[in-house]
Amino acid sequence: xxxxxxxxxKDLDAxxxxxxxxxxxxLPEGVxxxxxxSLGAQPKGARAAFDRTIDVEWREDLITSWGKAEWFxxxxxxxxxxxxxxxxxxxxxVVCDTTSLNIYKALRAAMxxxxxxxxxxxxxxxxxxxxxxxEGATMGSDYETRLVEPEGDIADxxxxxxxxxxxxxxxxxxxxxxxxxxxxRLAHEAGALxxxxxxxxxxxxxxxxxxxxxxxxxxxxxxxLNGGPGSPAFIYVAERHQAEARQPLSGWWGHAAPFAxxxxxxxxEGIRRFLCGTQPILSMKGVEAALDVxxxxxxxxxxxxxxxxxDLFIRLVARxxxxxxxxxxxxxxxxxxxxxxxxxxxxxxxxxRAMIERGVIGDFRAPxxxxxxLAPYYLRYEDMFDAVEIMAECIAARPWEDSRFAQMAAVT
Amino acid sequence: xxxxxxxxxKDLDAxxxxxxxxxxxxLPEGVxxxxxxSLGAQPKGARAAFDRTIDVEWREDLITSWGKAEWFxxxxxxxxxxxxxxxxxxxxxVVCDTTSLNIYKALRAAMxxxxxxxxxxxxxxxxxxxxxxxEGATMGSDYETRLVEPEGDIADxxxxxxxxxxxxxxxxxxxxxxxxxxxxRLAHEAGALxxxxxxxxxxxxxxxxxxxxxxxxxxxxxxxLNGGPGSPAFIYVAERHQAEARQPLSGWWGHAAPFAxxxxxxxxEGIRRFLCGTQPILSMKGVEAALDVxxxxxxxxxxxxxxxxxDLFIRLVARxxxxxxxxxxxxxxxxxxxxxxxxxxxxxxxxxRAMIERGVIGDFRAPxxxxxxLAPYYLRYEDMFDAVEIMAECIAARPWEDSRFAQMAAVT
Numbered sequence: 001x002x003x004x005x006x007x008x009x010k011d012l013d014a015x016x017x018x019x020x021x022x023x024x025x026x027l028p029e030g031v032x033x034x035x036x037x038s039l040g041a042q043p044k045g046a047r048a049a050f051d052r053t054i055d056v057e058w059r060e061d062l063i064t065s066w067g068k069a070e071w072f073x074x075x076x077x078x079x080x081x082x083x084x085x086x087x088x089x090x091x092x093x094v095v096c097d098t099t100s101l102n103i104y105k106a107l108r109a110a111m112x113x114x115x116x117x118x119x120x121x122x123x124x125x126x127x128x129x130x131x132x133x134x135e136g137a138t139m140g141s142d143y144e145t146r147l148v149e150p151e152g153d154i155a156d157x158x159x160x161x162x163x164x165x166x167x168x169x170x171x172x173x174x175x176x177x178x179x180x181x182x183x184x185r186l187a188h189e190a191g192a193l194x195x196x197x198x199x200x201x202x203x204x205x206x207x208x209x210x211x212x213x214x215x216x217x218x219x220x221x222x223x224x225l226n227g228g229p230g231s232p233a234f235i236y237v238a239e240r241h242q243a244e245a246r247q248p249l250s251g252w253w254g255h256a257a258p259f260a261x262x263x264x265x266x267x268x269e270g271i272r273r274f275l276c277g278t279q280p281i282l283s284m285k286g287v288e289a290a291l292d293v294x295x296x297x298x299x300x301x302x303x304x305x306x307x308x309x310x311d312l313f314i315r316l317v318a319r320x321x322x323x324x325x326x327x328x329x330x331x332x333x334x335x336x337x338x339x340x341x342x343x344x345x346x347x348x349x350x351x352x353r354a355m356i357e358r359g360v361i362g363d364f365r366a367p368x369x370x371x372x373x374l375a376p377y378y379l380r381y382e383d384m385f386d387a388v389e390i391m392a393e394c395i396a397a398r399p400w401e402d403s404r405f406a407q408m409a410a411v412t
Numbered sequence: 413x414x415x416x417x418x419x420x421x422k423d424l425d426a427x428x429x430x431x432x433x434x435x436x437x438x439l440p441e442g443v444x445x446x447x448x449x450s451l452g453a454q455p456k457g458a459r460a461a462f463d464r465t466i467d468v469e470w471r472e473d474l475i476t477s478w479g480k481a482e483w484f485x486x487x488x489x490x491x492x493x494x495x496x497x498x499x500x501x502x503x504x505x506v507v508c509d510t511t512s513l514n515i516y517k518a519l520r521a522a523m524x525x526x527x528x529x530x531x532x533x534x535x536x537x538x539x540x541x542x543x544x545x546x547e548g549a550t551m552g553s554d555y556e557t558r559l560v561e562p563e564g565d566i567a568d569x570x571x572x573x574x575x576x577x578x579x580x581x582x583x584x585x586x587x588x589x590x591x592x593x594x595x596x597r598l599a600h601e602a603g604a605l606x607x608x609x610x611x612x613x614x615x616x617x618x619x620x621x622x623x624x625x626x627x628x629x630x631x632x633x634x635x636x637l638n639g640g641p642g643s644p645a646f647i648y649v650a651e652r653h654q655a656e657a658r659q660p661l662s663g664w665w666g667h668a669a670p671f672a673x674x675x676x677x678x679x680x681e682g683i684r685r686f687l688c689g690t691q692p693i694l695s696m697k698g699v700e701a702a703l704d705v706x707x708x709x710x711x712x713x714x715x716x717x718x719x720x721x722x723d724l725f726i727r728l729v730a731r732x733x734x735x736x737x738x739x740x741x742x743x744x745x746x747x748x749x750x751x752x753x754x755x756x757x758x759x760x761x762x763x764x765r766a767m768i769e770r771g772v773i774g775d776f777r778a779p780x781x782x783x784x785x786l787a788p789y790y791l792r793y794e795d796m797f798d799a800v801e802i803m804a805e806c807i808a809a810r811p812w813e814d815s816r817f818a819q820m821a822a823v824t
Binding site for chain 1: 440462477511542640660
């Protein structure tokens with residue numbers, strides 16, 4: 001077992017093909033930010049985008065900016081650019097609303113496309129909002145929801161009664177990556193549709209949605225996509241479903257002629273029928289600035305660094321005597337995980353809080369998960385080394401005996 | 413008929429108790445902005461609020477701002493402040509999502525509160541998204557929608573089969589103001605619930621939602637409330653309905669313990685159960701800055717000036733020979749209108765475009781409505797005088813014979 005030195009990490013940084021990308025982000029002094037899977041760092045270009053929108057588009061041009069600054073077409077313009085990052089051809093993605101709302105739209109559309117089926121499949125360990133939206137979408141009806149257990153195989157739950165399968169490809173707690181192609185194929189063989197929640201993968205994992213024959217996908221833009229706090233989410237609907245797909249959040253933005261002010265809803269052709277109301281333009285501009293950073297970036301290069309960072313982090317923790325009590329719950333095999341590394345540790349909450357005080361920002365998920373999201377755009381190999389050293393020092397200090405960390409509060 | 417002179421208007425401005433409020437807004441040089449009912453002007457304080465959120469909260473403090481900058485509680489903190497403007501006690505309003513989405517929540521909640529009833533009442537001339545959301549909310553069910561004709565009385569449509577009545581108190585085209593108390597009382601006498609769409613009244617009309625026993629209300633914050641382009645909407649739910657009210661957009665933000673990550677949805681007590689997903693923080697900050705402008709402002713004073721501006725505008729147009737072909741479609745009686753003045757004119761589109769070129773920004777609504785929203789915070793009596801003079805000059809120039817204005821485009 002060769003030792004991993006700080007110098008070795010610095011050498012890796014010196015050879016990093018994505019090193020320049022780090023310069024495109026603001027990173028606070030003295031902080032190692034391992035929470036890019038909660039809220040991404042700020043692209044330096046965001047400031048100018050916001051300034052223009054605040055000082056010119058809104059302040060000076062006022063209402064005329066809907067046309068002049070092309071606010072009207074932001075949802076699909078951003079959607080097309082975003083789609084490239086996960087293998088979606090133009091015309092299939094809009095940026096709008098929240099992930100939860102887009103799950104609702106996708107669920108209801110999928111249910112409508114499979115009207116004779118009455119089962120929704122998901123997983124018990126799903127990020128809860130996905131399950132809550134299934135409850136909402138099936139409220140007052142006779143749908144059954146089947147949830148796979150953490151160790152179960154989703155294949156066992158998919159049969160000819162299933163209308164839709166809703167899954168996160170990357171688990172928000174463990175970072176486990178599902179075999180999207182296999183599940184999509186299985187679902188399609190059973191005549192079901194799949195809705196992929198890409199919250200923890202969009203922008204960091206290469207995906208080929210079109211090529212795998214995906215049906216629907218949703219996700220947020222404020223994690224690995226760095227669009228800013230609460231920036232609008234996205235929804236992908238495969239072109240082949242668009243003509244038949246209907247969803248009940250049928251606001252005027254999804255109408256064929258929103259300014260004809262017709263009394264009856266007539267959905268527009270194409271992906272815009274998944275829009276509902278007026279989007280928060282300023283927050284949309286954060287997404288635009290974030291997508292600028294991805295221009296010309298190959299997602300395979302991003303993935304390679306993500307894998308290398310996670311590998312390094314896992315190895316550093318495994319070799320550090322001070323971290324012996326942590327249990328890795330992220331799959332060790334790179335092809336089975338996203339861009340995060342999680343450990344189970346009963347005193348994890350206090351350790352995460354103590355690390356934050358030392359400038360290493362990770363987060364905690366109940367009941368005992370220490371979670372580190374590794375954004376390959378702005379993290380260095382050197383950061384992995386320092387973070388693990390500080391983590392070990394924090395554990396050694398037994399922060400769970402410190403009354404300041406006794407009461408658990410949300411770390412988001 | 414005494415002449416109204418420009419000097420007379422300037423004298424009115426000199427006595428205006430709201431004159432100082434104008435200084436709280438950025439207004440472009442050379443522009444008379446009569447489109448505050450589409451997108452309000454920018455409060456000067458917005459810049460500092462945005463700067464703090466961009467440069468400190470997001471850039472420096474990153475994920476910790478959810479707690480440290482109190483992003484978590486923005487929906488209800490802004491809601492409480494907003495509620496004061498329309499007579500809602502704290503704990504009944506949240507700022508979130510879009511008007512269309514909030515209509516959906518309110519409709520589904522009202523339908524759930526009146527489960528044995530199968531009729532929704534609205535009006536044919538409603539802003540279309542309201543009707544589209546009724547279609548969505550009743551999609552696939554056996555609900556009937558009854559729409560009152562423009563000249564009809566809503567009372568004729570309300571009976572014991574009606575679950576909910578959805579109405580805009582101020583008509584977006586004509587500016588006509590409904591008698592909210594009468595309709596609320598009639599609906600309640602029939603056992604129905606009322607959902608008020610306040611898009612064209614919130615922030616400009618004094619209302620007493622609690623006192624009139626209102627049930628639900630929704631509205632946007634980017635018109636007379638000046639929150640910025642696409643800033644999030646609001647929803648009001650009377651406290652007495654909250655415990656029983658359920659709505660299917662049941663995302664994690666409406667959960668009793670969002671960070672306990674429970675698999676089943678358990679709605680939080682109170683108004684937060686009308687939240688769904690993560691809100692666009694930057695756009696929320698625009699609402700916060702806008703509400704600062706309203707601090708200490710009496711809505712009766714706002715209304716008095718709004719009425720006076722509209723009266724003046726109507727009189728100026730009526731007396732101007734150059735405007736003789738315009739037909740006023742806004743009620744002349746102040747108590748029957750909101751804060752806008754609209755005229756029917758077949759060549760209205762070209763005239764509005766020509767006026768915009770001269771710096772007088774109004775808007776146009778198909779098929780023939782020239783619409784002027786008069787925001788009393790930043791408009792002067794003098795502006796009314798100048799706007800009408802310019803309108804008359806534009807009409808005299810017959811812009812509809814100009815090919816530049818031949819093709820109608822959305823003015824929003």
